[in-house]
Amino acid sequence: MPDVKPAPGGPDATYFAYLEAGDWRIQRCGACDTHIFQPRVMCPSCGSEDIQWVAPSGKGVVHSTTVIRRRPESGGDYNVCLVDLDEGVRMMSRVEGLDPTEVAIGMPVAARLAEQDGQKVVVFDPAAGGAS
Ligand SMILES: [Zn+2]
Structure with missing residues (x-):
């Protein structure tokens, strides 16, 4: 620790x-x-x-999702979502690893630490199995 x-x-x-x-x-x-x-x-x-x-399990489910439109030269469209963690709390993040329009409500996701503008942030990837 x-x-x-x-x-x-x-x-x-x-x-x-x-x-x-x-x-x-x-x-x-x-x-x-x-x-x-x-x-x-x-x-x-x-x-x-x-x-x-x-330490949370890192497992969760997409509660809501929004596609933020952005010019390709600025990095392209991205996704902002609310994720319900297995622990029963809700956090704002994004799902990576798929097109932002394919992020769906109810989709099981798994957390990962990423770096953004020199700061560590929690992002999510689609989870293969179920959320729990
Ligand atoms: Zn209490």
């Missing part, structure tokens, strides 16, 4: 500190076991401040 300490900037900064270390973590409440994303200082479900940073 990388040596990542709680960052002074709060839970968002801690989230990105983990990512920069190549380690994607989301939060889980130690009191009620609810997974939490976006990062928070307190569990939105039960109010506990016993928040742990855990």
